[in-house]
Each structure stands twice: as structure tokens, then as C-alpha cells.
Amino acid sequence: MRNEALLKKLTQAQGIAGYEKEVRDLILEEVKPYADEILIDAIGSLIVKKNGTGGPNSKKIMFAAHMDEIGFMVKKIEPDGMLRVCNIGWNWAASAYNGRIRFRNGVNGVVGCRGTIEDAHNDVGKLYIDIGARSKEDAENYVKVGSVCGYYGEYLELQNGLICSKTFDDRVGCFQLIEALRENDGTYPNDIYYVFTVQEEVGCRGSKPTAERIRPDIGIAVDITPAHDYPCDLEGSNTVGKGIGIKYADPSVICDEEVVSAMEACCKAEDIPFQPEVIDKGGCDASSMNLSGFGVRAGGISVVTRYPHCQSSVVSKDDVEAGIRLCTAISKYTFSF
Numbered sequence: 001m002r003n004e005a006l007l008k009k010l011t012q013a014q015g016i017a018g019y020e021k022e023v024r025d026l027i028l029e030e031v032k033p034y035a036d037e038i039l040i041d042a043i044g045s046l047i048v049k050k051n052g053t054g055g056p057n058s059k060k061i062m063f064a065a066h067m068d069e070i071g072f073m074v075k076k077i078e079p080d081g082m083l084r085v086c087n088i089g090w091n092w093a094a095s096a097y098n099g100r101i102r103f104r105n106g107v108n109g110v111v112g113c114r115g116t117i118e119d120a121h122n123d124v125g126k127l128y129i130d131i132g133a134r135s136k137e138d139a140e141n142y143v144k145v146g147s148v149c150g151y152y153g154e155y156l157e158l159q160n161g162l163i164c165s166k167t168f169d170d171r172v173g174c175f176q177l178i179e180a181l182r183e184n185d186g187t188y189p190n191d192i193y194y195v196f197t198v199q200e201e202v203g204c205r206g207s208k209p210t211a212e213r214i215r216p217d218i219g220i221a222v223d224i225t226p227a228h229d230y231p232c233d234l235e236g237s238n239t240v241g242k243g244i245g246i247k248y249a250d251p252s253v254i255c256d257e258e259v260v261s262a263m264e265a266c267c268k269a270e271d272i273p274f275q276p277e278v279i280d281k282g283g284c285d286a287s288s289m290n291l292s293g294f295g296v297r298a299g300g301i302s303v304v305t306r307y308p309h310c311q312s313s314v315v316s317k318d319d320v321e322a323g324i325r326l327c328t329a330i331s332k333y334t335f336s337f
């Protein structure tokens, strides 16, 4: 996989939904030299346009990779200095339990639970965060109600080309779009909008106004998808290392048949390993693009990920590289509709 140092840097940046600035600033620096137009909209999504050459059947393609990550917001500080929190996005309480978290100002903490984690039944209201404070007054020197924090998880190499880190969801998508943009030499027929969206984890909010602004012909989410090839509570065919996922459907969207066929044709023509991607839980930015304007053809390019939504998600470098190649191939593609 190319440019691994950038992927690492992106995963280690913090961008809780609604607070994506650190990630956006990092991406902005990377994309500036390659963009024809750049715009940051009012809710913070970063829109990077690369013009196409036009011609018959040329399209406006909007890629969406979300910059935000899940986390927690402080809702109450207890007299003993422990912090009570609420969800920003979908957290699995059992995987947050005893994990490390970090606030935006660099304050660190550990996630604990009142009672057993089994009795918490995934209720984040039962969790608390221990920053080492001695009292409420002491804690208020470091955090306040409304402060947000996210997972801490270093970037590690596993065996067989697998890597482990916090926030592959969806820095891996941001990374793929940056690399695909770098490759775009302006000779493609299609206008390409590389969009780095906000607030996907709280209901695909950022991609909606962006799609309304761009009015694309095709909207493609570039995101992760849960794996099914390890002992877990999910069932399906998604397999780490088997190629880039071409989304058929998730509960939020049914992908356009012709877009799916075009992606498969691209992979076959360029020897890009791919797999069909189907999940029955979750969603992605393709849904809001799909239902924007008078309707938009939707697609999804998905990196299959083990242990999503925690500090230790796992992906395959080969799948990530395949995803960059598919983004490039579909950007150049001449569609028949």
C-alpha cells in the first residue's frame, strides 16, 4: 500500500462528529496542490473538485468519505470527579470499557463502569470516565460539561498485511480519496468531487447539504464496512483481505445496478481484487446522497473492517490499495446512461 505514513497520521488525528477541524486541516494541506476548486461549507464538510474534460455521457461524480469519528460528550461531573457521558454516534459500551480515551485538549482518561459491564447492557449511561481528578472542582480544571473525547488507539502492524488502529472508520476512506485525487491528472471525462463529510456517525448529516449543493449524477460513499470473517455477533460474507467491497446494499441504501456493474467492470478490466458487500446493520453516506435533489444514483466502495467502532479496528493494506485503484478507475469510466 502506498503512502502508509499518511494513513497513520489520519487515524491518529481526532475528529469527533461535529468537531472535525483537526482532521479537515490535515486533509486540506494534502489536497491543496491537486484541487481545481476547494470549498468548506457551513457545517464543515470539505469539498474538493477536480474538473473533467466533458464529452458525451460525462458525469458529475461525488465521492463521500466521512472525517468524523464516534466518541463521547460529558453530560455531568460527579462530586468525586468522575465524568458521566453520552454517546456521539454508536458506541459499544463493552469495547469502550477499560479503554483509554483522549479529550480534544489532550487530557487522557480511562473508561470504567458502575457495576459489571454485563449488567450495563450496552447503556453508555452506566459508564464513567476517570481522568484522575480528585473532585468535581478538580475535574473542572481540565474538562467541562460539553467536552468531547474519543478513543485512543495506536497504529500497529499485525501479520499478513493487516493493520490495527483507532478510527479506520473512516480515515481509511479519507486516505483513499486523497490518493485517488493525487492520481487524477485532469484527463478524465467526469467532473469529480472528492468530499470529506462531517457528522456521518450521527445520521449521515454532512453529506446531505453537500449533495444538494453539487447535484451529482452519481454519489459514491467511500467508507468501511463490518467484516464477517471472525468470531463476532454479525453474519455475512465480508472478508478481510479478499478485495475492496463493492456495496450492493445496507439498511440505508440500495445501490444503483448500473453503478455496481460499472464498478465490477472496472475491477475486472484492471485486475483489482473485489468482493460484493452486503450488510444488514449500519448505514453510510450513500443514503443521503441517494435521496438528495430529485434522487441520485448511489454506490459504495467499502473496506472490510474487523472490530469496527472501537480503538482496535483491523483492515488489510491490500484492500485499502484496491479501494484507491477502484476510486481512480470509476472516476475515469465512461458510463452508458
Ligand SMILES: [Zn+2]
Binding pocket: 066, 169, 170, 200, 223, 224
Ligand atoms: Zn463510517
